[in-house]
Amino acid sequence: DGGITQSPKYLFRKEGQNVTLSCEQNLNHDAMYWYRQDPGQGLRLIYYSQIVNDFQKGDIAEGYSVSREKKESFPLTVTSAQKNPTAFYLCASSIRTGGDIYGYTFGSGTRLTVV
Amino acid sequence: GQQLNQSPQSMFIQEGEDVSMNCTSSSIFNTWLWYKQDPGEGPVLLIALYKAGELTSNGRLTAQFGITRKDSFLNISASIPSDVGIYFCAGRRNRDDKIIFGKGTRLHILP
Numbered sequence A: 001d002g003g004i005t006q007s008p009k010y011l012f013r014k015e016g017q018n019v020t021l022s023c024e025q026n027l028n029h030d031a032m033y034w035y036r037q038d039p040g041q042g043l044r045l046i047y048y049s050q051i052v053n054d055f056q057k058g059d060i061a062e063g064y065s066v067s068r069e070k071k072e073s074f075p076l077t078v079t080s081a082q083k084n085p086t087a088f089y090l091c092a093s094s095i096r097t098g099g100d101i102y103g104y105t106f107g108s109g110t111r112l113t114v115v
Numbered sequence B: 001g002q003q004l005n006q007s008p009q010s011m012f013i014q015e016g017e018d019v020s021m022n023c024t025s026s027s028i029f030n031t032w033l034w035y036k037q038d039p040g041e042g043p044v045l046l047i048a049l050y051k052a053g054e055l056t057s058n059g060r061l062t063a064q065f066g067i068t069r070k071d072s073f074l075n076i077s078a079s080i081p082s083d084v085g086i087y088f089c090a091g092r093r094n095r096d097d098k099i100i101f102g103k104g105t106r107l108h109i110l111p
Helices: none
Strands: A003-009 A009-014 A019-024 A032-036 A042-052 A054-057 A064-066 A074-076 A087-094 A112-115 B005-006 B010-014 B019-025 B031-037 B044-049 B054-057 B060-064 B071-076 B085-092 B105-110
Touching: A003 A087, A009 A019, A019 A032, A019 A087, A019 A112, A054 B031, A074 B010, B005 B085, B010 B019, B019 B085, B031 B060, B031 B071, B044 B054, B044 B060, B044 B071
Parallel strands: A009 A112, B010 B105
Antiparallel strands: A003 A019, A019 A074, A032 A042, A032 A087, A042 A054, A064 A074, A087 A112, B005 B019, B019 B071, B031 B044, B031 B085, B054 B060, B060 B071, B085 B105
16 A cells, blocks of 8 residues: 655654654655644644755754655654754655645654653 | 634534634635644545535535635534544645645544
């Protein structure tokens, strides 16, 4: 079955460390997105990619980095420059930037906690 | 940037009650979407709306695309415990624009 997979489900990081969150899709989607979710804040866009080897900053890109070397994969690195990284991170994909008739397809999320 | 105002922010209801929530925008949208997020999971699409005035149902859920194209509504009838979660509205102006999400309505059901 096609879908979008995020791993790990839970991640713990020590302050000052970088950590990479994985997002893989086998839906043959060109566009992929990373969102951060905090209580009461909704979904805030971190980075998005419309095509392989290209990506753009979203609304809260500071302290994060991404790569898009393969169509299927869009990993997110939370760097030590991100001052408040504890959050729920969601990856999504779609046929194109505007989404298809189903909007965006989301993964099941990674909860990152700084200890 | 574009923003969607979703209300209420949270709701506490009794099982069996009907629920209404809405979403408004300062801009015209040509697509409205409603998602539900279960605790600890990603959002899942419930209903998609593509025409002004459109009324679409999915089981006990009914959503409407406002005539002005600046709002949308979601109703849930006869709520059950599994309706608990966060409901997000989302909109898109044009086919190639990114989808914009509201901040969500958190639904709690009292025993």
